[in-house]
Amino acid sequence: MPRICVFCGSSFGSDPAYARVAEQLGESLAARNIELVYGGATVGLMGLLADSVLTRGGRVIGVIPQALVDKEIAHTGLTDLRVVNSMHERKALMAELADAFIALPGGFGTLEEFCEVLTWSQLGLHRKNCGLLNVNGYYDGLLSLFDHAVAEGFLKAANRKLVQSDRDPNRLIGAVLSATPAVESKWISKGQT
Numbered sequence: 290m291p292r293i294c295v296f297c298g299s300s301f302g303s304d305p306a307y308a309r310v311a312e313q314l315g316e317s318l319a320a321r322n323i324e325l326v327y328g329g330a331t332v333g334l335m336g337l338l339a340d341s342v343l344t345r346g347g348r349v350i351g352v353i354p355q356a357l358v359d360k361e362i363a364h365t366g367l368t369d370l371r372v373v374n375s376m377h378e379r380k381a382l383m384a385e386l387a388d389a390f391i392a393l394p395g396g397f398g399t400l401e402e403f404c405e406v407l408t409w410s411q412l413g414l415h416r417k418n419c420g421l422l423n424v425n426g427y428y429d430g431l432l433s434l435f436d437h438a439v440a441e442g443f444l445k446a447a448n449r450k451l452v453q454s455d456r457d458p459n460r461l462i463g464a465v466l467s468a469t470p471a472v473e474s475k476w477i478s479k480g481q482t
Protein backbone atom coordinates (compact mmCIF):
# COMPACT_ATOMS: atom_id res chain seq x y z
CA MET A 290 0.00 0.00 0.00
CA PRO A 291 1.55 3.34 -0.99
CA ARG A 292 1.84 6.06 1.64
CA ILE A 293 1.67 9.82 1.24
CA CYS A 294 2.80 12.14 4.00
CA VAL A 295 0.69 15.28 4.24
CA PHE A 296 1.86 18.43 6.00
CA CYS A 297 -0.90 20.88 6.94
CA GLY A 298 -2.13 23.43 9.42
CA SER A 299 -3.13 22.76 13.00
CA SER A 300 -5.84 25.37 12.46
CA PHE A 301 -8.55 25.59 9.80
CA GLY A 302 -7.48 28.91 8.30
CA SER A 303 -9.85 31.72 7.36
CA ASP A 304 -11.23 30.28 4.10
CA PRO A 305 -13.69 27.35 4.34
CA ALA A 306 -12.19 26.05 1.07
CA TYR A 307 -9.14 24.82 3.01
CA ALA A 308 -11.28 22.46 5.08
CA ARG A 309 -13.25 21.29 2.02
CA VAL A 310 -10.06 20.42 0.14
CA ALA A 311 -8.59 18.67 3.19
CA GLU A 312 -11.70 16.48 3.29
CA GLN A 313 -11.48 15.87 -0.47
CA LEU A 314 -7.82 14.89 -0.15
CA GLY A 315 -8.71 12.41 2.59
CA GLU A 316 -11.52 11.01 0.46
CA SER A 317 -9.17 10.62 -2.52
CA LEU A 318 -6.50 8.91 -0.43
CA ALA A 319 -8.99 6.40 0.99
CA ALA A 320 -10.60 5.76 -2.42
CA ARG A 321 -7.18 5.07 -3.95
CA ASN A 322 -6.13 2.81 -1.05
CA ILE A 323 -3.27 5.12 -0.12
CA GLU A 324 -2.23 5.26 3.52
CA LEU A 325 -1.94 8.72 5.10
CA VAL A 326 1.11 9.64 7.14
CA TYR A 327 0.75 12.92 9.03
CA GLY A 328 1.59 14.76 12.25
CA GLY A 329 -0.77 12.80 14.51
CA ALA A 330 -2.87 15.67 15.87
CA THR A 331 -6.64 15.95 16.16
CA VAL A 332 -6.78 19.73 15.63
CA GLY A 333 -7.31 21.89 12.54
CA LEU A 334 -6.79 20.62 9.02
CA MET A 335 -4.64 17.83 10.45
CA GLY A 336 -7.49 16.25 12.39
CA LEU A 337 -10.00 16.89 9.62
CA LEU A 338 -7.78 15.17 7.05
CA ALA A 339 -7.21 12.13 9.28
CA ASP A 340 -10.92 11.82 10.05
CA SER A 341 -11.77 12.08 6.36
CA VAL A 342 -9.51 9.11 5.58
CA LEU A 343 -10.69 7.07 8.58
CA THR A 344 -14.44 7.54 8.01
CA ARG A 345 -13.98 6.13 4.50
CA GLY A 346 -12.18 3.02 5.76
CA GLY A 347 -8.66 4.25 5.01
CA ARG A 348 -5.53 3.79 7.07
CA VAL A 349 -3.74 6.59 8.93
CA ILE A 350 -0.33 6.67 10.63
CA GLY A 351 0.19 9.61 12.95
CA VAL A 352 3.63 10.62 14.21
CA ILE A 353 3.62 13.01 17.15
CA PRO A 354 6.16 14.17 19.76
CA GLN A 355 5.45 13.38 23.42
CA ALA A 356 5.27 17.12 24.18
CA LEU A 357 2.18 17.41 21.96
CA VAL A 358 0.66 14.25 23.44
CA ASP A 359 1.05 15.94 26.82
CA LYS A 360 -0.97 18.90 25.49
CA GLU A 361 -3.77 16.40 24.71
CA ILE A 362 -3.95 17.05 20.95
CA ALA A 363 -2.94 13.54 19.82
CA HIS A 364 -5.53 11.77 17.67
CA THR A 365 -6.30 8.57 19.57
CA GLY A 366 -8.49 7.00 16.89
CA LEU A 367 -5.80 6.39 14.27
CA THR A 368 -4.80 3.10 12.71
CA ASP A 369 -1.31 3.63 14.12
CA LEU A 370 -0.10 6.43 16.42
CA ARG A 371 3.64 6.64 16.92
CA VAL A 372 4.93 8.81 19.75
CA VAL A 373 8.49 10.14 19.40
CA ASN A 374 10.72 12.32 21.57
CA SER A 375 11.25 15.36 19.36
CA MET A 376 10.14 17.26 16.27
CA HIS A 377 13.35 16.10 14.56
CA GLU A 378 12.46 12.46 15.20
CA ARG A 379 8.92 13.15 14.00
CA LYS A 380 10.07 14.54 10.65
CA ALA A 381 12.63 11.78 10.12
CA LEU A 382 10.09 9.03 10.79
CA MET A 383 7.41 10.64 8.63
CA ALA A 384 9.92 10.92 5.77
CA GLU A 385 10.99 7.30 6.23
CA LEU A 386 7.40 6.03 6.17
CA ALA A 387 6.25 8.04 3.12
CA ASP A 388 6.53 7.40 -0.60
CA ALA A 389 5.67 11.03 -1.48
CA PHE A 390 4.79 14.34 0.21
CA ILE A 391 1.94 16.83 -0.14
CA ALA A 392 1.44 20.13 1.68
CA LEU A 393 -2.01 21.56 2.28
CA PRO A 394 -2.21 25.18 3.48
CA GLY A 395 -0.51 25.77 6.79
CA GLY A 396 1.86 28.05 8.67
CA PHE A 397 5.54 27.98 9.58
CA GLY A 398 5.55 24.31 10.58
CA THR A 399 3.97 23.20 7.32
CA LEU A 400 6.39 25.30 5.28
CA GLU A 401 9.40 24.11 7.25
CA GLU A 402 8.46 20.44 6.93
CA PHE A 403 7.75 20.74 3.22
CA CYS A 404 10.92 22.69 2.45
CA GLU A 405 13.03 20.21 4.42
CA VAL A 406 11.85 17.16 2.45
CA LEU A 407 12.15 19.21 -0.74
CA THR A 408 15.77 20.03 0.15
CA TRP A 409 16.44 16.36 0.87
CA SER A 410 15.15 15.60 -2.63
CA GLN A 411 17.42 18.27 -4.13
CA LEU A 412 20.40 16.80 -2.29
CA GLY A 413 19.53 13.29 -3.48
CA LEU A 414 18.90 11.99 0.05
CA HIS A 415 15.62 10.55 -1.23
CA ARG A 416 13.82 10.30 -4.57
CA LYS A 417 10.31 11.05 -3.37
CA ASN A 418 8.04 13.61 -5.01
CA CYS A 419 6.86 16.76 -3.27
CA GLY A 420 3.60 18.53 -4.11
CA LEU A 421 1.75 21.65 -3.01
CA LEU A 422 -2.05 21.52 -2.91
CA ASN A 423 -2.56 25.10 -4.06
CA VAL A 424 -6.04 25.80 -2.70
CA ASN A 425 -7.37 29.14 -3.98
CA GLY A 426 -3.84 30.24 -4.87
CA TYR A 427 -2.57 29.80 -1.30
CA TYR A 428 0.90 28.81 -2.54
CA ASP A 429 1.12 31.24 -5.48
CA GLY A 430 3.54 33.47 -3.57
CA LEU A 431 5.78 30.56 -2.61
CA LEU A 432 5.81 29.23 -6.17
CA SER A 433 6.70 32.73 -7.40
CA LEU A 434 9.52 32.84 -4.86
CA PHE A 435 10.87 29.54 -6.21
CA ASP A 436 10.75 30.98 -9.75
CA HIS A 437 12.51 34.13 -8.51
CA ALA A 438 15.22 31.98 -6.89
CA VAL A 439 15.81 30.36 -10.30
CA ALA A 440 15.97 33.76 -12.03
CA GLU A 441 18.43 35.04 -9.43
CA GLY A 442 20.71 31.99 -9.68
CA PHE A 443 20.01 30.47 -6.26
CA LEU A 444 18.06 27.48 -7.56
CA LYS A 445 18.59 25.39 -10.68
CA ALA A 446 15.62 25.09 -13.02
CA ALA A 447 15.85 21.28 -12.78
CA ASN A 448 15.49 21.50 -9.00
CA ARG A 449 12.56 23.91 -9.30
CA LYS A 450 10.79 21.11 -11.16
CA LEU A 451 10.96 18.98 -8.00
CA VAL A 452 7.86 20.85 -6.79
CA GLN A 453 4.56 19.61 -8.22
CA SER A 454 1.51 21.79 -7.66
CA ASP A 455 -2.19 21.57 -8.42
CA ARG A 456 -5.53 22.83 -7.11
CA ASP A 457 -7.12 19.39 -7.44
CA PRO A 458 -6.30 16.74 -4.81
CA ASN A 459 -6.80 13.79 -7.17
CA ARG A 460 -4.53 15.22 -9.88
CA LEU A 461 -1.85 16.09 -7.34
CA ILE A 462 -1.92 12.58 -5.87
CA GLY A 463 -1.46 11.18 -9.36
CA ALA A 464 1.42 13.55 -10.04
CA VAL A 465 3.36 12.83 -6.84
CA LEU A 466 2.94 9.08 -7.23
CA SER A 467 3.80 8.86 -10.92
CA ALA A 468 6.55 11.37 -11.65
CA THR A 469 10.19 10.44 -11.16
CA PRO A 470 12.05 13.35 -9.59
CA ALA A 471 15.11 14.41 -11.55
CA VAL A 472 18.03 14.71 -9.17
CA GLU A 473 21.02 16.71 -10.28
CA SER A 474 24.16 14.62 -9.90
CA LYS A 475 26.08 17.73 -8.88
CA TRP A 476 23.88 20.50 -7.51
CA ILE A 477 26.72 22.94 -6.76
CA SER A 478 30.25 23.26 -8.08
CA LYS A 479 33.29 24.22 -6.02
CA GLY A 480 33.51 27.67 -7.60
CA GLN A 481 29.94 28.54 -6.58
CA THR A 482 30.52 28.48 -2.83
